[in-house]
Amino acid sequence: MKYSHNGNGKHHTNGRELFLNGRLPVEQAVRERYARGAKAKEEALCCPTSYDPKYLKVISKEILERDYGCGDPSRYLKEGDVVLDLGSGAGKICYIASQIVGPKGKVIGIDFNPPMLALARKYQKEVGDRIGWHNVEFRRGRIQDLRTDLEALEATFKGNPIHSVDDLTHFEDAVEHIRQQSPLIEDESIDVIVSNCVLNLVRSEDKKTLFREIHRVLRKGGRVAISDIVSDESIPHKLQKDPELWSGCISGAFQEKEFVRAFEEAGFYGLKIEKFDERPWRIVQGIEFRSVTITAYKGKEGPCWERNQAVIYKGPWKQVVDDDGHVLKRGARTAVCDKTYQIYSKAPYHNDFILVPPSKDVPLAKAKPFDCHRTAERDPRETKGKRYRKTTVAKSVCLDGGCC
Numbered sequence: 001m002k003y004s005h006n007g008n009g010k011h012h013t014n015g016r017e018l019f020l021n022g023r024l025p026v027e028q029a030v031r032e033r034y035a036r037g038a039k040a041k042e043e044a045l046c047c048p049t050s051y052d053p054k055y056l057k058v059i060s061k062e063i064l065e066r067d068y069g070c071g072d073p074s075r076y077l078k079e080g081d082v083v084l085d086l087g088s089g090a091g092k093i094c095y096i097a098s099q100i101v102g103p104k105g106k107v108i109g110i111d112f113n114p115p116m117l118a119l120a121r122k123y124q125k126e127v128g129d130r131i132g133w134h135n136v137e138f139r140r141g142r143i144q145d146l147r148t149d150l151e152a153l154e155a156t157f158k159g160n161p162i163h164s165v166d167d168l169t170h171f172e173d174a175v176e177h178i179r180q181q182s183p184l185i186e187d188e189s190i191d192v193i194v195s196n197c198v199l200n201l202v203r204s205e206d207k208k209t210l211f212r213e214i215h216r217v218l219r220k221g222g223r224v225a226i227s228d229i230v231s232d233e234s235i236p237h238k239l240q241k242d243p244e245l246w247s248g249c250i251s252g253a254f255q256e257k258e259f260v261r262a263f264e265e266a267g268f269y270g271l272k273i274e275k276f277d278e279r280p281w282r283i284v285q286g287i288e289f290r291s292v293t294i295t296a297y298k299g300k301e302g303p304c305w306e307r308n309q310a311v312i313y314k315g316p317w318k319q320v321v322d323d324d325g326h327v328l329k330r331g332a333r334t335a336v337c338d339k340t341y342q343i344y345s346k347a348p349y350h351n352d353f354i355l356v357p358p359s360k361d362v363p364l365a366k367a368k369p370f371d372c373h374r375t376a377e378r379d380p381r382e383t384k385g386k387r388y389r390k391t392t393v394a395k396s397v398c399l400d401g402g403c404c
Contacts, residue, residue: 049227049291055096058130060123067092069196070249070291071227071275077101081191084217085109086143087198091120094136095127097194103133108185110141112150139184143195144202144210146217147179185217193217193224197291200229200252204240207254211266218298221346224268227275227293229253235287250282253289260294268296269323270348297348300324304337305367308358310378311336311344327375335378337370359384 051072056064067090074096077083081101085094088109097107111117120138128134140150153175162168193214202210214224229249240251254262263271272295280288300323313320313328320328328334333356336344344353356378381388 051092051096055099058099058127059092059095060127063090063092063095063119063123063127066090066119069093069227070229070281071196071293072096073194073196073225073227073293074100076223076225076274076295077192077194080104082189083107084185084190084193086193086195086214087111087201088120088138089113089116089196089198091123091136091138093194093196094120094138095131098128098133098136099131101135103135105135107136108190109136109138110143110146110184111138112140112142114140141184143198144206144213146185146213147183148175149178149182149184152178152182187216188219188222190217191219191222193222193226195224195226195228197228197249199226200249200254202252204252207262208265211262215266215268215298220299220301221297222299223295223297224263225274225293225295227291228259229281229289230256230259230292232256232280232288232290233286236285239284239287250284250289256292259292263294263296264323267300268298269300269343270297271295271323272348295348299343300339302339304339304370304372305364306370307338307341307362307364307367308378308382309336309338309341310334310356310383311341312354312356314352314354324372325375326372329377333378333380333383335374335376335382337372338364338367340372356383359388 049069049071051074055074069089069092072093074093077097077100079100079102081097082105083094083097083101085097085107088094088111091109094107094109098105101107109120111120117138117140124136124138125134128136141148142150156174156178157171162171199207199210218224231253232255234255235251235253242251260271260273273292274295275291275293277290277292280290282289310333311328312333313330315330318330322328322340324340326334326336326340341355343349345355
C-alpha cells in the first residue's frame with residue numbers, strides 16, 4: 001500500500017486506497033468494528049435471534065460465536081434456490097441456506113470485510129463435507145455496488161500504485177471494464193436475496209443505490225427476505241453522525257415506514273412484514289430500535305395485455321388496494337391484465353384470490369393493451385364470451401354426491 005505525506009506530516013492514502021476503502025468515518029468504524037468481531041465475539045453487535053438447531057450442528061463453533069444478526073431470513077428459502085446473502089459476515093446464514101436449497105441450489109455470500117471473509121472461507125471445505133455438498137462461495141464487494149469485484153481489482157492492480165492523473169484514468173477505465181464485462185453479480189441471476197442486519201450499515205446516500213442493485217440482480221419472479229433493525233421515529237442528525245452508534249446498527253437504521261417505502265420505490269410488490277419484535281432491542285434517547293423481517297417480490301415490470309381474465313378477492317377485508325393501485329372488492333369479479341393475473345396466481349397472493357380464466361383463450365399475439373389504471377368489475381360475458389349460450393342438462397346431483 002502506497003502513502004504520501006501532506007503538509008502537516010500526516011499520512012493520506014492514494015486514490016486506489018480511497019476507492020477501495022471509502023472516505024467517511026462511519027464506514028471506517030463499521031470496517032474496524034466488524035474486523036474486531038471476526039477475531040473475538042462482540043456482544044453489542046445486533047440482537048440475539050434463534051435458528052433451527054438442526055442446521056447449526058454442522059457449522060463450526062467459531063462461526064456461530066462471531067456471527068451477528070437480528071433475524072433468520074433463511075426461513076424463507078426453498079430447495080433449488082440460487083441465494084445471495086448480502087453482508088454474509090462469518091457465513092452462518094450461507095451455510096444454513098446451503099442445507100435448505102440442497103445440492104441443486106447455490107449460495108453466494110457478499111462481504112466487504114476481509115477478516116470476516118477469511119473466517120467464512122476458513123471452514124468452507126470442512127462445513128461442506130459435513131453437509132454433503134459444496135454449493136457455497138464467498139465474494140468481496142460492497143452490497144450497494146454488486147457490479148464491482150473488489151478482489152478482481154486487487155489482483156489486477158497489485159503492485160501498481162497510482163502516481164499520476166493518467167494512472168488514475170487508467171484505473172477508472174479498468175474498474176468500469178470489470179464492472180461491465182465481469183460483474184460481481186450478473187443481472188437477473190438470483191432467485192432470492194437474504195440479508196441479516198446489514199442494510200442499516202450502508203451510508204444514507206447509498207441506500208437508494210443499494211435497493212436498485214438488489215432489484216437488478218434478482219430474476220423476474222425473484223424475492224427478498226431481509227432482516228434488519230428499524231426505528232419507530234426518525235433518527236436525529238446528531239445520532240446519525242455517531243460512528244459508534246452507526247457500527248452498532250443504530251444510527252443507520254431505517255424508520256419503519258421508510259424501510260417499507262424503500263422496497264416499494266425500488267419496484268418490489270407483495271411486501272409483507274413477517275416479523276416485528278414486540279419488545280425493542282435498544283432504546284436511545286426515547287427512540288425504539290427493533291428487529292423486523294420483510295419479504296417482497298420482483299416482477300411487476302412489463303406491458304399489460306387484455307386477455308379477458310378476472311380475479312375475485314376472497315376477503316376478509318371489504319376491499320383492498322394492491323401495489324399498482326387496483327381496488328379489489330371482496331366477492332367481485334375484478335378485471336385485470338394478464339401480468340396481474342399471473343402475479344395473483346403465485347405467492348404471496350395465491351391463497352387470497354379466485355382466478356377466473358376466459359372460456360376461450362386469448363393468445364398473447366392477439367391480445368390488446370389493457371389500461372391498468374382503471375379499476376372495473378369484469379362482466380361475466382367478457383370472460384365467457386358474448387356468444388356463450390351453453391345449457392347443461394338437469395340431473396340429480398344430490399344422489400350422485402354432487403353439489404346439491
